[in-house]
Amino acid sequence: NAGVTQTPKFQVLKTGQSMTLQCAQDMNHNSMYWYRQDPGMGLRLIYYSASEGTTDKGEVPNGYNVSRLNKREFSLRLESAAPSQTSVYFCASSGTDKNIQYFGAGTRLSVL
Amino acid sequence: GIQVEQSPPDLILQEGANSTLRCNFSDSVNNLQWFHQNPWGQLINLFYIPSGTKQNGRLSATTVATERYSLLYISSSQTTDSGVYFCAVERGTGNQFYFGTGTSLTVIP
Numbered sequence: 001n002a003g004v005t006q007t008p009k010f011q012v013l014k015t016g017q018s019m020t021l022q023c024a025q026d027m028n029h030n031s032m033y034w035y036r037q038d039p040g041m042g043l044r045l046i047y048y049s050a051s052e053g054t055t056d057k058g059e060v061p062n063g064y065n066v067s068r069l070n071k072r073e074f075s076l077r078l079e080s081a082a083p084s085q086t087s088v089y090f091c092a093s094s095g096t097d098k099n100i101q102y103f104g105a106g107t108r109l110s111v112l
Numbered sequence: 113g114i115q116v117e118q119s120p121p122d123l124i125l126q127e128g129a130n131s132t133l134r135c136n137f138s139d140s141v142n143n144l145q146w147f148h149q150n151p152w153g154q155l156i157n158l159f160y161i162p163s164g165t166k167q168n169g170r171l172s173a174t175t176v177a178t179e180r181y182s183l184l185y186i187s188s189s190q191t192t193d194s195g196v197y198f199c200a201v202e203r204g205t206g207n208q209f210y211f212g213t214g215t216s217l218t219v220i221p
Binding site for chain 2: 056092094098100101102105
């Protein structure tokens with residue numbers, strides 16, 4: 001039982017490049033989330049998906065797009081990376097039981 | 113959104129000491145969770161506690177929803193307790209969670 005799996009673990013991009021962060025969960029959860037974590041700022045919600053086929057903006061959605069590919073997978077895309085998007089990105093999922101969140105191991109992204 | 117403030121921002125303890133971490137939030141919530149982020153970055157859920165008190169081993173948590181705060185107690189701290197502790201709140205059932213900026217705990221032997 002892998003839980004929440006994120007790929008890649010590390011990535012370095014040049015300004016203007018694009019990339020997609022992948023996330024998959026095997027807990028049959030309805031809800032999935034993407035957060036970014038910056039030093040001294042805790043975690044901030046980028047986008048979330050309450051169920052398959054729906055996505056909604058969180059606190060800091062600008063510069064990102066998401067796709068809920070199916071119930072298991074939720075991807076985050078940076079179309080034109082900027083240095084301000086240098087961060088650690090976490091994917092999480094939760095079921096209907098109290099919305100307890102389970103996190104992946106994170107993706108450390110540097111944009112030069 | 114909801115403002116979530118945690119205190120203290122940093123804490124250094126001798127192994128075996130006890131501590132209390134606080135989380136204040138600016139609006140009524142229906143979901144509050146505490147997380148531990150270990151030194152390798154992994155986030156683990158400790159408690160789901162929108163109100164009342166829960167205990168799990170050396171950790172316990174209390175949320176007083178009417179006064180908009182939650183406390184996390186760590187007793188007989190161990191070096192493995194080191195890391196950052198976050199509280200996160202959700203208002204309504206919209207799945208939007210707001211995290212505090214965390215308390216960084218270092219337990220020294």
